[in-house]
Amino acid sequence: xxxxxxxxxxxxxxxxxxxxxxxxxxxxxxxxxxxxxxxxxxxxxxxxxxxxxxxxxxxxxxxxxxxxxxxxxxxxxxxxxxxxxxxxxxxxxxxxxxxxxxxxxxxxxxxxxxxxxxxxxxxxxxxxxxxxxxxxxxxxxxxxxxxxxxxxxxxxxxxxxxxxxxxxxxxxxxxxxxxxxxxxxxxxxxxxxxxxxxxxxxxxxxxxxxxxxxxxxxxxxxxxxxxxxxxxxxxxxxxxxxxxxxxxxxxxxxxxxxxxxxxxxxxxxxxxxxxxxxxxxxxxxxxxxxxxxxxxxxxxxxxxxxxxxxxxxxxxxxxxxxxxxxxxxxxxxxxxxxxxxxxxxxxxxxxxxxxxxxxxxxxxxxxxxxxxxxxxxxxxxxxxxxxxxxxxxxxxxxxxxxxxxxxxxxxxxxxxxxxxxxxxxxxxxxxxxxxxxxxxxxxxxxxxxxxxxxxxxxxxxxxxxxxxxxxxxxxxxxxxxxxxxxxxxx
Amino acid sequence: xxxxxxxxxxxxxxxxxxxxxxxxxxxxxxxxxxxxxxxxxxxxxxxxxxxxxxxxxxxxxxxxxxxxxxxxxxxxxxxxxxxxxxxxxxxxxxxxxxxxxxxxxxxxxxxxxxxxxxxxxxxxxxxxxxxxxxxxxxxxxxxxxxxxxxxxxxxxxxxxxxxxxxxxxxxxxxxxxxxxxxxxxxxxxxxxxxxxxxxxxxxxxxxxxxxxxxxxxxxxxxxxxxxxxxxxxxxxxxxxxxxxxxxxxxxxxxxxxxxxxxxxxxxxxxxxxxxxxxxxxxxxxxxxxxxxxxxxxxxxxxxxxxxxxxxxxxxxxxxxxxxxxxxxxxxxxxxxxxxxxxxxxxxxxxxxxxxxxxxxxxxxxxxxxxxxxxxxxxxxxxxxxxxxxxxxxxxxxxxxxxxxxxxxxxxxxxxxxxxxxxxxxxxxxxxxxxxxxxxxxxxxxxxxxxxxxxxxxxxxxxxxxxxxxxxxxxxxxxxxxxxxxxxxxx
Numbered sequence: 001x002x003x004x005x006x007x008x009x010x011x012x013x014x015x016x017x018x019x020x021x022x023x024x025x026x027x028x029x030x031x032x033x034x035x036x037x038x039x040x041x042x043x044x045x046x047x048x049x050x051x052x053x054x055x056x057x058x059x060x061x062x063x064x065x066x067x068x069x070x071x072x073x074x075x076x077x078x079x080x081x082x083x084x085x086x087x088x089x090x091x092x093x094x095x096x097x098x099x100x101x102x103x104x105x106x107x108x109x110x111x112x113x114x115x116x117x118x119x120x121x122x123x124x125x126x127x128x129x130x131x132x133x134x135x136x137x138x139x140x141x142x143x144x145x146x147x148x149x150x151x152x153x154x155x156x157x158x159x160x161x162x163x164x165x166x167x168x169x170x171x172x173x174x175x176x177x178x179x180x181x182x183x184x185x186x187x188x189x190x191x192x193x194x195x196x197x198x199x200x201x202x203x204x205x206x207x208x209x210x211x212x213x214x215x216x217x218x219x220x221x222x223x224x225x226x227x228x229x230x231x232x233x234x235x236x237x238x239x240x241x242x243x244x245x246x247x248x249x250x251x252x253x254x255x256x257x258x259x260x261x262x263x264x265x266x267x268x269x270x271x272x273x274x275x276x277x278x279x280x281x282x283x284x285x286x287x288x289x290x291x292x293x294x295x296x297x298x299x300x301x302x303x304x305x306x307x308x309x310x311x312x313x314x315x316x317x318x319x320x321x322x323x324x325x326x327x328x329x330x331x332x333x334x335x336x337x338x339x340x341x342x343x344x345x346x347x348x349x350x351x352x353x354x355x356x357x358x359x360x361x362x363x364x365x366x367x368x369x370x371x372x373x374x375x376x377x378x379x380x381x382x383x384x385x386x387x388x389x390x391x392x393x394x395x396x397x398x399x400x401x402x403x404x405x406x407x408x409x410x411x412x413x414x415x416x417x418x419x420x421x422x423x424x425x426x427x428x429x430x431x432x433x434x435x436x437x438x439x440x441x442x443x444x445x446x447x448x449x450x451x452x453x454x455x456x457x458x459x460x461x462x463x464x465x466x467x468x469x470x471x472x473x474x475x476x477x478x479x480x481x482x483x484x485x486x487x488x489x490x
Numbered sequence: 491x492x493x494x495x496x497x498x499x500x501x502x503x504x505x506x507x508x509x510x511x512x513x514x515x516x517x518x519x520x521x522x523x524x525x526x527x528x529x530x531x532x533x534x535x536x537x538x539x540x541x542x543x544x545x546x547x548x549x550x551x552x553x554x555x556x557x558x559x560x561x562x563x564x565x566x567x568x569x570x571x572x573x574x575x576x577x578x579x580x581x582x583x584x585x586x587x588x589x590x591x592x593x594x595x596x597x598x599x600x601x602x603x604x605x606x607x608x609x610x611x612x613x614x615x616x617x618x619x620x621x622x623x624x625x626x627x628x629x630x631x632x633x634x635x636x637x638x639x640x641x642x643x644x645x646x647x648x649x650x651x652x653x654x655x656x657x658x659x660x661x662x663x664x665x666x667x668x669x670x671x672x673x674x675x676x677x678x679x680x681x682x683x684x685x686x687x688x689x690x691x692x693x694x695x696x697x698x699x700x701x702x703x704x705x706x707x708x709x710x711x712x713x714x715x716x717x718x719x720x721x722x723x724x725x726x727x728x729x730x731x732x733x734x735x736x737x738x739x740x741x742x743x744x745x746x747x748x749x750x751x752x753x754x755x756x757x758x759x760x761x762x763x764x765x766x767x768x769x770x771x772x773x774x775x776x777x778x779x780x781x782x783x784x785x786x787x788x789x790x791x792x793x794x795x796x797x798x799x800x801x802x803x804x805x806x807x808x809x810x811x812x813x814x815x816x817x818x819x820x821x822x823x824x825x826x827x828x829x830x831x832x833x834x835x836x837x838x839x840x841x842x843x844x845x846x847x848x849x850x851x852x853x854x855x856x857x858x859x860x861x862x863x864x865x866x867x868x869x870x871x872x873x874x875x876x877x878x879x880x881x882x883x884x885x886x887x888x889x890x891x892x893x894x895x896x897x898x899x900x901x902x903x904x905x906x907x908x909x910x911x912x913x914x915x916x917x918x919x920x921x922x923x924x925x926x927x928x929x930x931x932x933x934x935x936x937x938x939x940x941x942x943x944x945x946x947x948x949x950x951x952x953x954x955x956x957x958x959x960x961x962x963x964x965x966x967x968x969x970x971x972x973x974x975x976x977x978x979x980x
Contacts, residue, residue: 087742091743119608119611119612121612123615
């Protein structure tokens with residue numbers, strides 16, 4: 001077998017009438033512990049009523065298979081998983097009690113080890129949303145999430161970092177900011193994620209330009225040499241419970257402030273950051289939709305970060321339209337190259353990257369208040385950031401050229417007028433249907449900007465795909481009900 | 491395939507690199523809709539990274555297979571399931587809003603159709619526990635649960651019913667009460683459940699004595715002829731969302747009053763009951779552990795039942811030790827036969843059955859207040875109840891003799907003294923390890939009673955099993971740490 005699912009992907013399948021299930025009373029959905037050759041793993045049991053596996057046999061997901069280190073035909077011992085003591089704390093939280101640091105540590109350790117089923121995970125997430133985490137609890141959860149994973153440390157007193165709360169297509173400022181910071185002598189060991197529900201994560205985009213799959217030793221080597229890196233965080237296991245919890249929040253489509261704060265800060269604290277700028281785009285289809293919500297988030301982020309000695313600055317930004325032209329790994333990579341090389345057409349991305357880099361300069365005390373933006377601009381315009389970016393790519397394994405999609409199609413304006421609004425969510429979906437992020441060259445290049453005057457028949461955006469089927473598919477969805485670009489009569 | 495799991499068992503498996511998953515962005519744990527030959531089904535998608543199924547193929551659980559009516563090689567269309575509108579209500583409930591009748595109806599309909607994943611189910615259950623259901627909400631949930639399933643109606647103004655909140659081994663009063671009620675001319679069309687986590691459900695026990703797998707037509711026929719039946723409820727689909735919700739509550743080990751009330755009452759209202767007695771054993775290892783908790787439950791049960799015109803009486807009972815001698819289907823069936831035939835040794839079971847039957851007589855206005863118990867006793871002692879029970883068994887398909895376990899072993903007192911306490915939960919586990927309820931003859935026959943003086947070496951209970959392995963297994967657990975029978979020095 002090789003099943004993956006759920007909060008974890010630790011799954012076993014046994015026949016419902018298997019004598020082991022019968023005598024042990026192992027029902028479907030039970031958490032069971034498997035033991036083989038001195039190793040053990042807790043998995044979710046699914047009953048099968050089909051032909052496989054045979055009674056007395058067990059099928060394992062690949063993760064469980066690897067964790068146990070077994071091969072076909074090996075003996076595996078199966079028993080009820082010991083009751084999870086930390087679930088008592090989850091129940092107390094459901095009934096309104098506040099949880100201690102120790103309780104969060106126990107819960108998060110079990111989550112990181114994939115001992116919680118989806119039912120348990122969802123109960124924890126829901127309970128912490130129904131009665132929102134207070135500040136002490138948010139600190140407790142953050143600390144627990146940091147401690148359960150790897151923790152990096154760096155020589156020198158200042159380690160800068162950047163996070164974007166996201167929800168906006170494009171907006172791929174990270175590689176630019178790292179280049180500026182490292183070019184100006186600051187340390188910025190950046191780990192980023194791959195896309196989960198978006199058309200590209202920073203790691204997907206950066207991978208178009210250089211290898212990103214670095215282990216801790218490689219990250220240390222690159223940072224020692226160049227002062228910065230742009231690596232995929234997946235090999236590093238910073239705050240491993242975070243990915244599990246985020247998966248559940250996504251399935252529920254809920255975003256509680258306390259959990260968002262713990263999620264963002266735990267990864268940064270574990271990465272050894274001392275100064276952090278947080279990009280919060282505010283807009284009708286961004287993750288944060290009102291300035292009031294943004295202020296609540298800012299207050300929670302800065303107060304909790306302070307408890308860990310992490311200096312944090314939240315910087316609001318525009319969130320009504322994509323930043324940069326490209327959506328999808330290669331198209332976003334082209335935007336980054338254009339900014340670093342001073343080419344025209346990506347001024348919005350260059351400006352936002354310099355604002356955030358400037359904020360970091362000021363936060364770290366490297367630039368006087370108000371002087372950060374100019375310092376970042378200078379780094380970019382002098383070519384120092386571009387030179388640094390190329391050196392970082394070399395250190396990560398060699399620079400690459402972004403691929404170009406074989407199949408492209410323009411979507412044109414059905415009428416003349418002014419661009420009144422852009423549906424960022426639909427844009428992101430179109431880019432995914434075109435194949436992003438798995439098809440690196442796929443995505444959408446956006447030409448029209450908010451407020452721009454458009455003539456009927458001129459291109460609003462261009463779809464890029466690596467197969468004609470995906471191009472058709474994305475185009476059909478783009479043209480289905482609800483225009484991506486709303487055009488107001490001139 | 492033939493997987494079963496979770497809130498439902500609607501599951502599909504596709505390769506993670508299947509082009510359909512890729513272009514549609516169908517992640518593991520996604521809810522997807524399958525369409526084939528004009529039928530459709532919503533299933534939880536699991537990604538496989540193993541050899542099967544092939545990319546472009548899909549594996550289905552048996553339920554999904556049956557729902558779609560497909561055969562191997564058929565074309566199946568796969569798409570993201572439409573977002574569940576009722577999840578918006580769940581999110582509102584998480585954030586503290588009270589839900590309307592319409593919201594509960596939408597949620598419960600989706601649950602009954604297995605459209606909720608475990609994550610969604612757990613969020614709903616947790617949210618309704620974190621901020622407990624108020625009375626209006628409990629009524630709303632109950633009504634929604636009734637309406638989503640079958641609803642039975644019966645000629646005549648009085649239809650009596652009985653429920654036990656459970657948690658006590660043995661206590662198999664239902665077949666006795668039905669026999670008494672029907673013998674005295676009342677209508678009691680009883681549907682019961684099979685064991686889920688206990689060593690026997692009423693349906694498992696009754697099945698030892700007569701067929702219980704009756705459809706609605708058969709139930710009507712038996713009740714028309716004899717006034718009562720003792721059938722398995724599984725074929726009837728009364729309050730089908732209840733089983734799904736209970737499964738989640740069990741995984742979380744939480745029991746919220748509002749949900750318990752909706753669970754109990756929805757099945758009874760759907761079954762057409764007009765007068766209901768609820769047996770609430772109160773004891774340290776019973777489901778209700780204090781008189782205070784029992785009073786809260788009683789207030790909620792009677793007030794919500796009244797809103798549906800269902801007259802309800804809660805009757806507290808002893809909950810410190812098993813009622814009857816047997817634990818397990820056949821052993822409990824023998825107790826029932828002993829009570830009905832007036833044999834000695836099961837006075838506690840006879841008394842509790844008559845108390846509850848007497849309560850029903852009084853509630854239904856058939857006996858004056860205080861005269862119910864005597865009326866029930868008379869029905870039992872006259873042999874009328876026994877005659878009626880035999881006729882009901884005949885009507886259900888013919889009476890059977892309980893099987894006797896081939897392998898038995900006494901557990902004896904390690905010291906002399908008085909029985910100070912009995913661990914009911916461990917007793918139940920021992921009965922299950924011995925093979926109950928799947929092995930009908932398996933279980934535990936309890937000989938020692940609370941307060942009884944015991945001589946070292948005399949039997950406390952006898953384990954019954956259908957295989958020597960299960961007997962050994964149950965005995966080993968029974969003798970492991972934590973005695974089932976605590977013996978105080980004389």
